[in-house]
Amino acid sequence: MSQQSQILTRRLDKDILEVFIGPQHPGSGHMRIILRVDGDIIVEAEPDIGFVHRTMEKLAEGREWVKNQPLFERMAILDAANCTLGYIMAIEKLLGIEPPPRAKYIRTILAELNRIASHLYGMGIFAILLGHSTMYMWFFGDREVFVELAERLTGQRLTHSFFWPGGVRRDLPSGFKDELEKGIKYFEKRLKEYEVMFLKNPVIRSRLEGVGYISRQKAAELGIVGPNIRASGIRHDVRIEEPYAAYPELDFEVPIYKEGDALARTLQRVDELRESLKILRQAVNRIPEGPILHERYLKMFTKVLKDVLETEKRVKLAPALFNLRPPKGEAYARVEAGRGEYFYYVVSDGQNKPYRVRVVSPSFRNSIVFKYVLPGHRVADLPAIYGSIDYFPPEADR
Amino acid sequence: MAETTPGPRYSERSIEERMGLLDKAKMHAKALSLGMLRLARPQRITLRYPMERPVLSEGYRGMIVLNNDKCIGCSLCARVCPAAAMKMFNAAPKKLRPVINYERCIFCGYCVDICPVEALYHVPVHDLVFENRDDMVFDLETFTKEPEEPEHVRKVKVVIDEEKGLRYVPVDSE
Ligand code: SF4
Ligand code: SF4
Numbered sequence: 001m002s003q004q005s006q007i008l009t010r011r012l013d014k015d016i017l018e019v020f021i022g023p024q025h026p027g028s029g030h031m032r033i034i035l036r037v038d039g040d041i042i043v044e045a046e047p048d049i050g051f052v053h054r055t056m057e058k059l060a061e062g063r064e065w066v067k068n069q070p071l072f073e074r075m076a077i078l079d080a081a082n083c084t085l086g087y088i089m090a091i092e093k094l095l096g097i098e099p100p101p102r103a104k105y106i107r108t109i110l111a112e113l114n115r116i117a118s119h120l121y122g123m124g125i126f127a128i129l130l131g132h133s134t135m136y137m138w139f140f141g142d143r144e145v146f147v148e149l150a151e152r153l154t155g156q157r158l159t160h161s162f163f164w165p166g167g168v169r170r171d172l173p174s175g176f177k178d179e180l181e182k183g184i185k186y187f188e189k190r191l192k193e194y195e196v197m198f199l200k201n202p203v204i205r206s207r208l209e210g211v212g213y214i215s216r217q218k219a220a221e222l223g224i225v226g227p228n229i230r231a232s233g234i235r236h237d238v239r240i241e242e243p244y245a246a247y248p249e250l251d252f253e254v255p256i257y258k259e260g261d262a263l264a265r266t267l268q269r270v271d272e273l274r275e276s277l278k279i280l281r282q283a284v285n286r287i288p289e290g291p292i293l294h295e296r297y298l299k300m301f302t303k304v305l306k307d308v309l310e311t312e313k314r315v316k317l318a319p320a321l322f323n324l325r326p327p328k329g330e331a332y333a334r335v336e337a338g339r340g341e342y343f344y345y346v347v348s349d350g351q352n353k354p355y356r357v358r359v360v361s362p363s364f365r366n367s368i369v370f371k372y373v374l375p376g377h378r379v380a381d382l383p384a385i386y387g388s389i390d391y392f393p394p395e396a397d398r
Numbered sequence: 399m400a401e402t403t404p405g406p407r408y409s410e411r412s413i414e415e416r417m418g419l420l421d422k423a424k425m426h427a428k429a430l431s432l433g434m435l436r437l438a439r440p441q442r443i444t445l446r447y448p449m450e451r452p453v454l455s456e457g458y459r460g461m462i463v464l465n466n467d468k469c470i471g472c473s474l475c476a477r478v479c480p481a482a483a484m485k486m487f488n489a490a491p492k493k494l495r496p497v498i499n500y501e502r503c504i505f506c507g508y509c510v511d512i513c514p515v516e517a518l519y520h521v522p523v524h525d526l527v528f529e530n531r532d533d534m535v536f537d538l539e540t541f542t543k544e545p546e547e548p549e550h551v552r553k554v555k556v557v558i559d560e561e562k563g564l565r566y567v568p569v570d571s572e
Contacts, residue, residue, distance in 0.1 A: 063480065067508075068480075069506075070480045071480065138441075144563070155457045155459040159504065173455075183558050186558075193432060197432055201426075201429050237408070240408065251405060252406055255408075255411050256408050256409065256410050304515060317508060322474075
């Protein structure tokens with residue numbers, strides 16, 4: 001052996017083929033699934049992640065606290081508000097402050113706009129993976145309405161960077177309530193059309209029914225999160241388990257499906273869209289008046305800063321917020337994002353930069369699903385399973 | 399608090415029975431007729447960019463312009479920039495001024511928000527074209543001038559609409 005080649009080789013079992021799916025952007029980002037197939041049947045699957053790893057946790061240690069917001073939102077720019085909210089909440093815990101009620105409501109509104117946009121994005125990819133290009137266009141087109149609304153609120157379509165520790169950066173623009181109501185009414189109509197075109201479409205049904213089944217027990221064992229675990233019948237939603245922002249004051253349901261297949265996961269997301277509309281409607285109607293930044297920082301505002309807040313409803317970044325030095329200690333925060341639970345653990349050593357930031361993102365937890373769910377399915381079922389998990393590689397790799 | 403609310407809660411749901419043959423035929427027909435309807439009355443939100451451009455919303459975080467007279471050279475904007483896009487340089491002895499590199503800028507608006515004298519502001523332009531990468535590094539002269547939009551562009555206002563989702567209204571037709 002040693003006389004021959006230096007290259008290691010290994011024998012595959014007879015008739016087993018190894019197929020590499022990716023890493024050139026097979027679905028929603030760069031990742032690779034290594035499949036071993038026997039004929040048309042997948043016998044083994046290895047999710048191979050890490051192609052878009054950007055060392056975010058390490059980078060975060062070298063930047064001032066607020067500067068990490070634009071960094072973390074690049075995990076999932078389509079869900080930017082939800083994936084940075086946890087970080088900001090963890091800082092607030094370190095500082096021992098709570099944002100004023102109005103700021104909490106604005107956070108909730110942006111978080112739900114983002115959830116809708118993120119679900120529609122995921123479902124659009126899902127539809128095109130199934131070969132349903134009409135729905136792909138519809139989902140992405142309708143997402144534009146919510147992206148536009150988010151732009152009016154934050155000033156940016158996707159990378160909102162919208163939170164300050166202790167508040168938000170802008171107040172609701174004038175006329176936002178009516179615009180949001182129009183958007184909601186439009187989307188409610190569209191949801192009915194989705195049903196005809198996609199959810200009850202016999203072709204889609206036969207591709208999804210019974211495909212990619214995750215049992216309740218398996219879902220718990222693998223520790224998956226978000227709509228995927230709720231579609232397997234497990235009650236887990238951070239908005240209920242550990243309420244944050246304005247969620248405890250709002251009336252909404254978190255759907256739970258027990259079937260656990262790709263169809264259940266799809267219906268789960270569509271039902272969540274409906275609930276998000278309900279949340280948005282309540283939030284804009286009930287939003288209390290008041291400041292949108294914690295008074296500790298408002299007190300430090302100079303005259304120029306106060307004028308801008310009065311006239312433009314824009315909260316400037318007071319130097320005190322930039323030079324934040326949270327007291328020594330550690331804190332964590334959890335947030336329910338579009339794809340599931342974001343977990344942040346931050347450690348401060350009293351400096352103006354974090355000592356450590358740990359992020360656990362939902363897609364990372366969900367990526368393990370491929371290993372256990374794909375075997376036993378046909379290769380043609382892979383797109384349906386991949387799409388229904390709503391896996392987003394940049395979020396998993398961080 | 400006006401009414402008492404039950405608050406957030408879980409609700410168990412289940413998928414209805416598998417579709418029978420008749421249901422399937424019905425849903426096929428429905429999907430097809432909806433497709434036909436949308437063929438006749440399309441739900442189009444396509445914008446003919448770049449000939450048509452939307453009026454960006456008020457407060458849009460677009461490109462950044464420096465008001466040289468207001469600036470006091472405090473360097474806060476360069477310090478806060480998370481992408482290291484803004485740098486200070488000596489415009490004259492003892493006169494520091496910021497300049498911006500659009501190759502790096504991520505339009506987070508932190509610099510505009512930290513400026514203690516409102517010397518920086520956003521303009522509703524975000525899509526200038528540069529012929530080479532060096533042009534993306536602005537000097538004081540370009541940084542203090544508001545970028546201009548090309549003339550042939552037709553501006554449309556984006557309106558959120560109950561029926562169509564988004565509607566584009568040409569600005570000069572109002
Ligand atoms: S907008 Fe953000 S990235 Fe751009 S120059 Fe200002 S602080 Fe830097
Ligand atoms: S923060 Fe404002 S005043 Fe200070 S250097 Fe920058 S532009 Fe000038």
